[in-house]
Amino acid sequence: MSAFQPIPIDEAFVAEEQPHPEVRALRVGLDLGAHTSVFLARDGEREVTAAPELTLSVVGYPKEGILPGVVPENRRYLVGAEALAHRLYLDLVWPLERKSVGVDPQAARDFLHALCERANPGGRFEMWAVIGCPAHASEENLRSIRHAVSGCFSRVLLLPEPFLAAIGMRDPSRLTDPTYLDPSRNSIVVDIGHATTDFCLVQGFLPRQEEMFSLPFGGNEVDRSICAHVQRRYPDVAMTPLAAMRIKALHSFVGEPPERIVLSVPVQGRTVRVDVTEQVRAACEELMNRVVEHLAKLASHADPDAVELLMSNVIMTGGGSLTRNLPQMVERKLQQMGFETARVRRSEDPKRPVSRGALHVARTVRDDQWQIPL
């Protein structure tokens, strides 16, 4: 895929401690998402991603007995959008779907190797990566992530995603601006990912375990729900999770539909037009209702003095936050529940706060704080 560009070396991000005079180490930030992964090599004005289009976390292996030449360059596997484009000839694996990596460690390793190879062809320099991991990742999960990244990165730091997101959303250049609402001071961050929706109270300090929780309901559940609703309404239409994922990416909404969603689908060989507006809305509103319910629950655990302030600064991030009307509808529902000061907004560039925070941390930590993956 030509969209990937090798990372140009920037002296500001090269580690102080150089492993060998001829090999240089570069610090990078990585958000390993169940659906999309983001790999950042720089930040600020000079931010460059190793994969300019966000990389879908999918690996495709050629199906048994496929003719030579069908898969580009007869490669052993394809990753990201390229794998989806050739999906008819491949068995697709989403290795990070449950963030356990243990589901398919080989696929996770293949995915990371492909990402690193494209960013750093020929291994011109060592890469030291800060990697986001779920807030409540078990020791076993962390071990399997470390196992998957060994051989790709020389040194790593696995840090909780809510912490990285809070750092990544902060704009240090605007801290003196009186109109700037610092997201790390008093806010509730809602990160709607593919596998989970994570909630975190951010009050200027490293969040405690009880201030973060993860709901096992995210974009993949919305995909499943779209399939189920469509199947119920149109029994003859065969809707795959991949097709539902595409519909969600293009049309997801809550509240009033911005336009009717009419699809042309094959039914018994004929092309039929079906209106799936209500089905998409029902699926997306399931997610919205859960977010509202858990925000109210989180507020009940916060310091009563801070509830108003927290509720007035709810920040949504992650791919799911791109659902149209979602912040406005969540805000309205919270207000109807009695949280009159509730204000909900979507973070700028909602798919990148974790990787941006990871890159910032990678630049800031001391060389002796890095870990060597074994």
Next chain:
Amino acid sequence: MSQDGGHPAAADPDARGVESTASRLVERIRREREQRRIERISQTTGRPVEEIRAEEERKAQEAQAAEIAKRIVDAAMDRMAAELARGFADRLAGELEKALDRATSRVVKARPDGPGAAQDPTHAPATDESRIPLSDIQRVVDHLLSEERETA
């Protein structure tokens, strides 16, 4: 209207007969129209009339079931909303009481002869020293790594 204020058809047997004939007629027209519509679909798509009719009936039943389910869910939601509002009001009352207690204790502490005056002459709010500021990234990382070592 009839003299006793009821519907005219309820009092007049002739009117009742006319109404029943009219409703039968309407029903027949509806059925015929439905039959024609199904035949038209059958001609256009080449599917048997019986199959289309069965599908239509299934869809009608589904719509009815969905409507009933929606009513049940609406009723449940109304009840839940009422309970939530009641719970919220109770919690609010409790929190107001606690806030009042805290405010009172702060006022007492802030007085020149109050219990906090001798220990804390600036009356500055206490800070939670056990917590690590987000901006101190190196300290945060040290803390997380030591936690990880303890767990391992």
